[in-house]
Amino acid sequence: MPLSRKIRELQQKREKILQGGGEQAIEKQKALGKRTARERIMTLLDENSFNEYDLFVEHDARDFDMDKKTLPSDGVIIGSGTIYGAPVAVFAQDFTVAGGSLGLMHSRKITKIMDHALKMKMPLIGINDSGGARIQEGVNSLAGYGEIFFRNTISSGVIPQISVILGPCAGGAVYSPALTDFVFVVDNISKMFITGPEVIKTVLGEEISMEDLGGARVHSEISGNAHFFAKSEEECFDQIKKLITFIPWNNQQKARMFEPGEPKADLNIEKIVPDDPTMPYDVKDVIRAVVDNSDFFEIMEHYAKNIVIGFGRMGGRTTGFVANQPLEMAGVLDVDSSDKAARFIRFCDAFNIPIITFVDVPGYLPGVDQEHSGVIRHGAKLLYAYSEATVPKLTVILRKAYGGGYIAMSSRHLRADFVFAWPSAEIAVMGPEGAANIIFRKEIMSSDDPDSVRKQKVEEYKTKFANPYVAASRGYVDAVIEPGETRKFLLHSIAVSENKDIQTPPKKHGLPPL
């Protein structure tokens, strides 16, 4: 047979497989506002950059009449390509083929691309859209999941791993995304849960819709399992592309440099933070007033809003931002906000991204539910993450830094490299009201007019201690700076930290209070 005919034969074979689960199944997929797996990959990657592997893989299951069924590509597409020129490895489950169910060969394709990503040191993006285990393949299907989870764990901290939930992802399958660094969900399309509504109804008699149990909003706002929420697949892909520009390809590299640009001129940094420490403001305005082009890419925007995390660039370099948010719950630290920030700090540390922390924290949230939910253990994660991180750590104390909150928020004592404070900073063991009540208790109680004595003592305490100068006199703060000087100081500090090198004692791994 001449080569030209063999090529034609290859083309025909490909065409057949590229139809996926067939017209009917594709129509069904589209009716749900979903794209096909192949369309998704094409939208996500640079044009013509996708190299597909394992197109001809087939299952060899025999039980339950499976030997009579052919499943094109075994229901998953794998390959690699680029996003804005950055190499990425991709897999996308094809719901039109046997509901994207995971059988042995399906899982082997996924683990093949995972091994490839780890070996070649490039980010992995997994697009999940699957009904779950292929029951006909029994324990082979479970083995497949296990092999995936193992690789997620081994690759963790070596290459960035991104999960995109564009359909159901239920039961054991959810643990692959849970082990990855960033989870993207889309409204009305993503469904994630361990046990579905039907099981819950049968066992418990509780009725709940899939959306209310494990929809995109639930995981973005309540459970904290998702990091990015989008209204459409289109928006979701734009978010992934943007994220890729901020992160390095692996833990041996730094993120790509971009042309630096000044923040927007209309953000007057001196006017953002109110003088009264009990009055709220949006700390994201402070970040935008400092970061390149005022471009701040927020992560977990809808979860534990009392702390803000995300990426921006300083002088063209990717930087992670952590900031207390006085607008939400007064910016307190609690179980959820500690978890959220700690995990982000560890990502930045693993991938050589410097961290800038903006501090305006009243302390920890009081309450029985917080204590019983283990705020001690969860709060400790934040201390652990900051202490453990060896990337450049820069801290700016904007206003309140009280008590344990002061220590936890990247203080000098946890080895921040540079600590700056605005003149409005109040670095103290607790808020003036609380402190005055304790220190001057006797004087207040024994007075004829306790209220006016209390007021007077609170004022006295404020003048003496609610400022940055006590901490500065001990060298806990390196410089008290004007708000307008913040960007200048941060840019310089990041630039001089470029080659930061510190040694930590040898160990197999630390033991953060997970």
Added chain:
Amino acid sequence: MKTGEELGILNIGTTIYKTRISRKFRNRKPYKIPDPRLIISFIPGTVLEILVTVGQSVKHGDDLMILDAMKMQNKLKCKTDGRVRKIPVKKGEKVAKGTVLLEME
């Protein structure tokens, strides 16, 4: 921050802060002191057997009920000596977590 937005207040260390209050915080359940006279389902399940009747005298450690949950038959034991005052559930009933299954006098 929207102008004119109505904000809540939060008391941290005797200082009152103006701020947005999260739904989670608003919906938190106030703490209740546990009552040893109440037998409450610690897990959702089905009441498989009721081993006592109203008015019966029981002792600390006696089996009161079998709750079938997660493919396991759990024996619910009495936490105090006394008499059974009320059994608000029936045999075969599905119960949610936290349901009162039996009250002691």
